[in-house]
Amino acid sequence: MEKEQLAVYFIAGTPNCLTTIEETLQAAIDGGIAMFQFREKGEGALTGERKKQIALRLQAKCKQAGIPFIINDDIALAIDIAADGVHIGQEDEPASVVREKIKGGIVGVSVHTMDEFEKAIADGADYVGTGPIYVTATKTDTRPVAGTTLIRKMKDKYPDFPIVGIGGITIENAEEVMKAGADGVSVITAISHAKNPKQAASQLKNVFSRTQ
Numbered sequence: 001m002e003k004e005q006l007a008v009y010f011i012a013g014t015p016n017c018l019t020t021i022e023e024t025l026q027a028a029i030d031g032g033i034a035m036f037q038f039r040e041k042g043e044g045a046l047t048g049e050r051k052k053q054i055a056l057r058l059q060a061k062c063k064q065a066g067i068p069f070i071i072n073d074d075i076a077l078a079i080d081i082a083a084d085g086v087h088i089g090q091e092d093e094p095a096s097v098v099r100e101k102i103k104g105g106i107v108g109v110s111v112h113t114m115d116e117f118e119k120a121i122a123d124g125a126d127y128v129g130t131g132p133i134y135v136t137a138t139k140t141d142t143r144p145v146a147g148t149t150l151i152r153k154m155k156d157k158y159p160d161f162p163i164v165g166i167g168g169i170t171i172e173n174a175e176e177v178m179k180a181g182a183d184g185v186s187v188i189t190a191i192s193h194a195k196n197p198k199q200a201a202s203q204l205k206n207v208f209s210r211t212q
């Protein structure tokens, strides 16, 4: 994968969206997101066949837009529908095992320490996501708010390894995350709850462009 694909990395599931997830994703694509993660979690989340059917529709939109379609946690679904990749955390299947299963696809891993970061690289991760950088209401079972210190440390030691920040990132604070060395920002609420999701995606893209 290219680092540029992390610039504005939108994540959503049906429970996060104010209108339909298809409409929200289309607006985000029109605004310029470079990657999408289907994260179907939380109250009212779809499972089984209904989850798969939505995944297929979102995958088709991403394909048409030429952006990677990543699935959160559900490795079996990712393999079933030939998604472009998966994102896993420290509590999910081990990255080394997922790397084998996903073959040439994208594997993203959540990390919270330098040790987890170096292990993710050794296990064959293509990028890491780190956070929560700021306070978030979207995920309750997170590690403590971390700020941008770890991003700086990771970039100092591995300047070329793709890193994205996540958690509580907004149009207002995205610049701080980019300036710390992140290759992009990963957001749920900043786009999915925006009055105008297309504009929100476009503004995040502008923050990325002006910090390069």
Ligand SMILES: Cc1ncc(COP(=O)(O)OP(=O)(O)O)c(N)n1
Pocket: 009, 011, 037, 039, 041, 072, 073, 087, 088, 089, 090, 091, 092, 108, 109, 110, 128, 129, 130, 139, 164, 166, 186
């Ligand atoms: C890009 C990105 N970074 C981090 C996460 C969080 O993954 P995880 O810790 O496994 O938590 P869940 O998202 O599965 O609740 C992510 N999804 N994406």
Ligand SMILES: Cc1ncsc1CCOP(=O)(O)O
Pocket: 131, 132, 135, 136, 137, 138, 139, 142, 166, 167, 168, 169, 186, 187, 188, 189, 190
């Ligand atoms: C999935 C995840 N992992 C760490 S924080 C978070 C939630 C990010 O959502 P938001 O952008 O709404 O804060």
Ligand SMILES: [Mg+2]
Pocket: 072, 073, 087, 088, 089, 092
């Ligand atoms: Mg996970």
